[in-house]
Amino acid sequence: MTIVITAFERSPDGGKGLARDTRVRWALEEVGLPYEVRLVSFEAKKEQPHLGLHPFGLIPTYEEGDLVLFESGAIVLHIAENHLGLLPEDPGARARAITWMFAALSTVEPPILEIVIVRFAEGDKPWSEERLELVKDRIRDRLAQLSDRLGDAEWLDGEFSAGDLMMVSVLLRSRPSGLLDEFPNLAAYAARGEARPAYRRAFAAQLAINAPDRVSD
């Protein structure tokens, strides 16, 4: 059954791989599933027919025959539950890996995304500069806690899992602001994720769409 995902026609990050389709591409590459991509413009994502797939007008979506899913977390979990390679077999370890997926999306990512609000949605407001520092401090608090828990481990809980895939994806969004590099063990952890062949294939695939002039062989 052909898997079809959606991605931006042109991602606002210009090919840094930070849009959420990269997470789904990465998961599909880890388990070795082929997929097709349908590109959606910024205007079209807020209209039908895309809104029928994604009620909040975002990307990615995931179609597999009659099944339609949205939310990168749900899509990655669906892939991980149905194919080997992203979740441990032991039930306890599996529940903990899923815990890290939720932690990435519910606890670590929201403060990181506040930077987008400060810089873009409220970039013209008089408080923008002063607020940026407050937002950065809240991100630092979260990253410091994560850094303490990771310590010098390679991955968050034993072998690489969908929890690491999601946490690395979220952490990469804190790199352009310089915050990730303030925590050397987190920066090294994210770099280990990026070094995985599956990530590299996913990154290259989104780069070919978003910055085709920057794609090398």
Place this chain on the structure above:
Amino acid sequence: MTIVITAFERSPDGGKGLARDTRVRWALEEVGLPYEVRLVSFEAKKEQPHLGLHPFGLIPTYEEGDLVLFESGAIVLHIAENHLGLLPEDPGARARAITWMFAALSTVEPPILEIVIVRFAEGDKPWSEERLELVKDRIRDRLAQLSDRLGDAEWLDGEFSAGDLMMVSVLLRSRPSGLLDEFPNLAAYAARGEARPAYRRAFAAQLAINAPDRVSD
């Protein structure tokens, strides 16, 4: 095996049931599992031994023998996967119910929680009042999309599921600001969740801790 969750010694909402232990209590009540509660103070949650259970110093946590989980989304999913009543049997419907859990936590809740930032973390800042209106408009955008999708359906996708449990829990956090009541179908949907016997038991259990003087028979 005894299940032990953690909750605030005294919730900042004074017993409105908006702290995240209520979601876990609700899920446990829906599937009929008994549980014990260990109370944690605002100071103790950021120190050992609690940090050993929850790396971000939050509640709730979940202990079941040797298994330790955190993140209300992961805990509710763990309960739903191991007991009947919160996820459909059909694999596609099950994946869609899980999608709504992630949508609640990753897409609907973050803008709603911004109100806490505006009112408390930045309540003394000169931009607080003007920003509150911007934040409310972003919440309205999300609630309008959700309202369109729900329409006049009883639940988000067929029977009541863990996706509805999480979405109702998140929506209730938008009620004190008056925003939920701007969308009558969402307000009625949340009220249907609150009317479930399992929710009522969960709510009463947290109220007995947080506002013992307000508990009636």
